[in-house]
Amino acid sequence: MRPVPPASEPTVAALGAGDRIAGAFACVRKDRMTGRSGPFLALDLRDRTGTMPARIFKDVDRWEGQFERGDVIQVSGSVDRYRDDLVAELTAVRRLDPAEVDPAQFLPSAYRDLDELEGFLEGMAGEVGDERFGGLLRELLADEALRRDLRRAPCTIAGHHAYLGGLLEHTVAVGALAMETCVHHPGLNRDLLLTACLVHDLGRTREFTYGAEFGRTERGELLGHVELGLRIIAEPARRAGLDETRWSHLAHCVLTHHGPERAGGRFRTAEAVTLHRLNALDATVKDALEHGLGNG
Structure with a gap:
């Protein structure tokens, strides 16, 4: 089933008092409440x-069971002004199958151009001189479904790069940091480090669900993105002819990019330490820019 294109009806930002509201929206709040005239549903549409x-004032019992918070819903009704605020009064609601909708209609998206970011990714992959590591990256970049998922996925649900395209943006940033780091530290295995940077978060492409809000898949909850990422690259690595030494060093980098706990509590290579630090650097800077420094 093809996704529903963006509605031709006015967006939230364009709606005014007296306008008709019709189209698909994310339901990000749903509460049953009681007013002077009886029960009603209080919603937030995004x-x-x-x-x-x-608000839904009529046939409350009927509509209440049709959808839940977090669903994408097709609505119809009108917009009125209540106490200086615009409020939609809905007369009909229908839950949409997530496969019917484009997440970009409802979820935050990257400001940077994804085609440009993808070009940077391809360019960095082309900088890998080792034929086996380079072959692995070519195998991965030839997977069109994986590339679509990479363009869509966020890095987190509520932390750094928590928007569509965030994973691609983060991956390119970490790769660029690695290339610069290797200029200053030529003792690093540049091909190993750059390959690890470009594949370290691929498990994120299997971790999330998309609808009114970001969620997590069952395998994302059970396995986590590190294990999922290793599974994604294992077969392409075999086809690319990675020997045991190359695979072990690359897998160690992926396993430890959030810390050495998955590898006996110790980093075993300088490249693993470097990936861990560069990953944390980009994530921390982005989080500070998006969410501030907090009270710490």
Whole structure:
């Protein structure tokens, strides 16, 4: 089933008092409440331009069971002004199958151009001189489904790069940091490090679900993105002819990019330490820019 294209009806940001509201929106709040006239449903509807409160006053019992918070819903109704705020009064609601909708209508997206980022990724992959590591990257880049998932996935749900395309942006940033680091530290195995940077978070492409909000897949919850990432690269690595030494060094980097706990509590190579630090650097800087420094 093909995704529903963006609605031609006005977006949240364009709606005004007296307008008709019709189209697909993310339901990011759903509460049953009681007013002077009896029960009603209080909703918040979101699209890529903003959020609007909505109410259902008629046939509450009927509509309440049709959808849940976190669903994408097709709605119809009208917009009125209540106490200086715009509120949508809905007369019909229908839950949409996630496969019917484009997540970009409802979820935050990268500001950077994804085609440009993908070009940087291809360029860095082409900088890998080792034929086996280079072959692995060519195998991965030839997987069109994986590349689509890489363009779509965030890095986290609520932390750094928590938007569509965030994973691609983070991957390119970590790779660029690695190339610069190797200029200053020529003792590093540049091909190993750069390959590890470009594949370290591929498990994120299997970790998330997309709808009104980001969620986690069952395998993402059970296995985590590190294990999922190793599974993604294992077969392409075999086809590319990675020997045991190359595979072990690359897998160690992936396993330890959030810390050495998965490898007996110790980093075993300088490249693994470097990936860990560069990954944390980009994530920490991005988090500070997006969410501030907190009270620490």
